[in-house]
Amino acid sequence: xxxxxxxxxxxxxxxxxxxxxxxxxxxxxxxxxxxxxxxxxxxxxxxxxxxxxxxxxxxxxxxxxxxxxxxxxxxxxxxxxxxxxxxxxxxxxxxxxxxxxxxxxxxxxxxxxxxxx
Amino acid sequence: xxxxxxxxxxxxxxxxxxxxxxxxxxxxxxxxxxxxxxxxxxxxxxxxxxxxxxxxxxxxxxxxxxxxxxxxxxxxxxxxxxxxxxxxxxxxxxxxxxxxxxxxxxxxxxxxxxxxxxxxxxxxxxxxxxxxxx
Numbered sequence: 001x002x003x004x005x006x007x008x009x010x011x012x013x014x015x016x017x018x019x020x021x022x023x024x025x026x027x028x029x030x031x032x033x034x035x036x037x038x039x040x041x042x043x044x045x046x047x048x049x050x051x052x053x054x055x056x057x058x059x060x061x062x063x064x065x066x067x068x069x070x071x072x073x074x075x076x077x078x079x080x081x082x083x084x085x086x087x088x089x090x091x092x093x094x095x096x097x098x099x100x101x102x103x104x105x106x107x108x109x110x111x112x113x114x115x116x117x
Numbered sequence: 118x119x120x121x122x123x124x125x126x127x128x129x130x131x132x133x134x135x136x137x138x139x140x141x142x143x144x145x146x147x148x149x150x151x152x153x154x155x156x157x158x159x160x161x162x163x164x165x166x167x168x169x170x171x172x173x174x175x176x177x178x179x180x181x182x183x184x185x186x187x188x189x190x191x192x193x194x195x196x197x198x199x200x201x202x203x204x205x206x207x208x209x210x211x212x213x214x215x216x217x218x219x220x221x222x223x224x225x226x227x228x229x230x231x232x233x234x235x236x237x238x239x240x241x242x243x244x245x246x247x248x249x250x251x
Contacts, residue, residue, distance in 0.1 A: 017208065018232055021208055021209075021211075021212055021232055022228050022232060024209055024212050025212045025215070025216065025228065025231060026228070028212065028213070028216060029216070045213075049209060052209060053209075085225070086223055086224055086225050088223075088224070089224060089225040
């Protein structure tokens with residue numbers, strides 16, 4: 001275990017931390033998809049957090065890689081078929097529903113007023 | 118509360134005098150209308166095109182959300198606070214805070230961007246420059 005503080009080790013750890021963060025974020029969103037009611041979601045989210053925290057102190061890089069792969073496999077297994085997407089985000093139902101009108105076009109509110117008034 | 122204020126400000130900005138004054142400016146009328154002509158034109162297009170939020174409004178709302186977080190000490194929250202250094206949050210806590218902010222402003226942050234968020238400054242700039250933030 002000579003590579004305690006080498007750059008490659010740190011780079012791998014940083015990459016792993018990023019993967020873990022993204023995995024945690026996605027699994028949290030998925031938990032919200034499955035558990036729609038907020039009190040259920042809080043319960044499930046704290047359970048998820050405990051699972052992540054239990055493996056927090058592992059030091060060996062290969063074990064961490066395997067655990068991340070296992071976590072991602074579990075995420076793929078539990079993905080919701082109809083996730084909640086914010087309506088005006090790409091993939092949502094209101095996306096490009098009211099597009100911006102082309103420039104140079106103006107609505108003149110003259111209410112039938114004649115020019116020679 | 119901050120949203121109501123912002124909505125009120127936006128509503129007051131659009132002058133409801135008819136836009137026919139833009140087309141046929143009547144020289145016998147008061148000179149006041151000609152001064153507000155450009156203001157009306159600009160605010161009309163602002164309403165249509167962008168809905169970028171005000172930076173102060175964004176800061177207010179972000180600080181409210183962060184203060185209501187259970188693991189954060191409300192007195193340490195300031196507009197330049199760093200999530201992990203100043204507020205003492207974990208990286209998991211940062212992820213949860215970012216999710217809470219996404220829900221508050223009602224838009225999606227892509228995963229790679231959300232990873233880079235580590236201070237309130239960055240959050241405010243990101244949200245203020247995102248056209249879909251409500």
